[in-house]
Amino acid sequence: MTPDPAAPLGLRERKKRAARQAMSEAALRLAVEKGVEQVRVEDIASAVGVSPRTFNNYFSSKEEAICSFIVERQERLREALRVRPAEETLWEAVSAATLEAYSSLGEPNRDSVTVARSLLLHPAVQGEFLKAHAKVEQVLADAILERAGAGAENALNARLMAAIVESAVKTAFFSWLIYEGAGPFLETLAVLLREASAGIPSLTGSGPEPVKKLKKK
Structure with missing residues (x-):
């Protein structure tokens, strides 16, 4: 039987996700403190109390x-997309789910720009x-695709929409990172998503019901 992707995570999976997150946070913190070249896998593993072998079970580098x-x-x-109103x-x-997901992390700290650039x-x-x-x-x-409904045409359009969102x-x-006078990241993202909506009239299926055919211009 195929697992239901919407089902709540079991205890084992939650523990694995927590371990992965702890190692990721340690890796990022050490890279900021020491520089990427000075950080070893052994340092990251030690920071969270696991072995290098355990680290390698989660990450390749x-x-x-x-x-x-x-x-x-x-x-x-x-999760944010799944609970949006039908x-x-x-x-x-x-668009709303994307802004919600990134807003939950808070606005990036301006004081971290130099560090982010160096990383x-x-x-x-x-590459990573x-x-x-x-x-x-x-x-x-x-x-x-889960929300729009399965189908070859919807699958293609779902990839296009996801690519547009990630591009935004x-x-x-990068606007926030590179340009000193750039506006807040979340504000810029909201503007880009709003402007993108004008150019994708064929990607407007509503609700979780299957969209058999998406209209084109």
């Missing part, structure tokens, strides 16, 4: 652990950053 906080957002996004259009629900200048971290966003995009696409997230983040 320290860079993956550093960027794992991005992947953690996928569950927030999926009367909302698909884009309204996705993202590291080639291996850059993009891979993490790709994972979030896939989970969001699956959640969109990355654009808002």
